[in-house]
Amino acid sequence: MSDCIFCKIANGEIPSDFVYEDENVAAFRDVNPQAPVHILVIPKKHIASSAAVDDSSVWSSLMGSAVKIARELGLEADGYRMVINTGEQGGQSVPHLHLHLLAGRNLGWPPG
Numbered sequence: 001m002s003d004c005i006f007c008k009i010a011n012g013e014i015p016s017d018f019v020y021e022d023e024n025v026a027a028f029r030d031v032n033p034q035a036p037v038h039i040l041v042i043p044k045k046h047i048a049s050s051a052a053v054d055d056s057s058v059w060s061s062l063m064g065s066a067v068k069i070a071r072e073l074g075l076e077a078d079g080y081r082m083v084i085n086t087g088e089q090g091g092q093s094v095p096h097l098h099l100h101l102l103a104g105r106n107l108g109w110p111p112g
């Protein structure tokens with residue numbers, strides 16, 4: 001989608017700090033990190049939110065990539081969290097599906 005910020009990141013129009021990329025997925029560091037490690041994993045194809053996913057292979061590529069990145073960065077020793085915000089009350093601010101991969105501090109539970 002031409003005016004979507006994450007589509008622009010995925011196609012290289014907006015430079016970003018990429019940590020992983022394959023045919024279906026791109027992953028880059030969040031510009032406003034909420035933890036020492038804060039990576040966003042997105043489908044390259046524009047999908048507005050988790051509610052708009054109609055093909056379960058999106059989940060396997062998104063979550064599979066996140067787990068692979070966590071393993072490559074050695075995050076599993078201390079643990080990490082994966083979060084997908086959906087819609088207004090879910091806290092979604094960018095309308096292109098993204099998975100937050102957070103680590104590097106005690107993240108606490110439950111969320112605020």
Ligand code: 5GP
Pocket residue numbers: 005016028029030031032033040084085091092093094095
């Ligand atoms: P949401 O609130 O939609 O779940 O998360 C959106 C995330 O995208 C936020 O954590 C925000 O900091 C991040 N973000 C917004 N714009 C940009 C950008 O241009 N570049 C990067 N790397 N992250 C962004």
Ligand code: ZN
Pocket residue numbers: 001004005006007008045046047095096
């Ligand atoms: Zn998009």
